[in-house]
Amino acid sequence: MSKLAEIKANVEAGKTKVVPGLVQEALDAGFDAKEILAAMVDAMSVVGDKFSAGEIFVPEMLIAGKAMQKGVDVLSPVLAGDKSASLGKCIIGTVKGDLHDIGKNLVALMIGSTGFEMIDLGVDVSKETFVEAIKENPDTNIVALSALLSTTMPSMKETVAAIRESGLTGFKIIVGGAPITQEFADEIGADAYAPDAGGAAIKVKELVS
Numbered sequence: 001m002s003k004l005a006e007i008k009a010n011v012e013a014g015k016t017k018v019v020p021g022l023v024q025e026a027l028d029a030g031f032d033a034k035e036i037l038a039a040m041v042d043a044m045s046v047v048g049d050k051f052s053a054g055e056i057f058v059p060e061m062l063i064a065g066k067a068m069q070k071g072v073d074v075l076s077p078v079l080a081g082d083k084s085a086s087l088g089k090c091i092i093g094t095v096k097g098d099l100h101d102i103g104k105n106l107v108a109l110m111i112g113s114t115g116f117e118m119i120d121l122g123v124d125v126s127k128e129t130f131v132e133a134i135k136e137n138p139d140t141n142i143v144a145l146s147a148l149l150s151t152t153m154p155s156m157k158e159t160v161a162a163i164r165e166s167g168l169t170g171f172k173i174i175v176g177g178a179p180i181t182q183e184f185a186d187e188i189g190a191d192a193y194a195p196d197a198g199g200a201a202i203k204v205k206e207l208v209s
């Protein structure tokens with residue numbers, strides 16, 4: 001089995017102790033961090049499909065997620081790169097009702113790597129908490145919202161509305177997550193959408209330039 005296939009299989013199987021070592025071996029063998037990440041993202045798609053098909057349940061999904069996060073931790077210093085530029089401040093969080101944070105953490109890492117100071121509010125973040133965080137950080141220029149469930153898309157909509165209604169200005173809102181589309185972003189009045197962490201980093205740079 002190739003190294004990437006081995007990583008994918010072990011993430012799928014939720015081998016939290018094995019994955020970090022395999023990821024380090026792949027890096028040492030010269031694999032690009034982005035291809036290693038892609039192998040782990042593929043694994044999560046398989047896990048999601050198996051969950052949909054009723055072949056696995058929440059505990060298996062959880063442990064696979066943990067294994068991926070452990071692998072991402074090893075990749076983080078490589079993906080984070082040079083942080084010397086200072087482009088501003090970004091508040092990020094997963095919206096209320098949603099506990100998924102692997103994608104949000106990757107987005108935070110990649111936006112941070114382009115030179116933003118990151119304030120990560122975590123998961124299950126209420127609209128009030130987002131508004132409060134922006135008030136506490138008047139120099140914020142990006143607010144990034146993540147949602148992974150179709151059932152938390154309304155929560156994203158309410159959060160954007162609450163931020164707009166607060167009257168606070170001087171920042172742009174970017175949204176993303178598996179069920180989110182450009183169309184939905186437009187519909188709820190967000191300033192931008194990106195499909196993945198790399199795209200998010202490019203987009204926020206455009207938003208502040």
Ligand code: B12
Binds near residue numbers: 059147175
């Ligand atoms: C791991 C996982 C979990 C873990 C989460 C662990 C964690 N710490 O995050 C646990 C076990 C907790 C979990 C729970 C649930 N889950 Co879940 N989960 C997954 C799984 C398998 C992987 C998610 C993941 O990490 N993907 C890898 C990352 C890298 O990708 P990503 O999150 O999509 O992020 C990328 C982009 O979306 C984007 N992005 C993300 N955020 C942002 C933000 C911005 C601003 C931008 C620009 C871009 C962006 O960039 C990221 C990086 O490139 C997915 C299946 C899948 N294919 O995604 C199901 C999935 C999301 N879960 C699902 C479900 C149903 C649930 C539960 C309701 C199950 C249950 N019955 O309890 C609960 C809900 C709990 C809750 N309230 O949130 C469904 C959602 C269906 C839907 N459309 O609503 C999925 C799709 C599985 C499926 N096929 O049915 N889950």
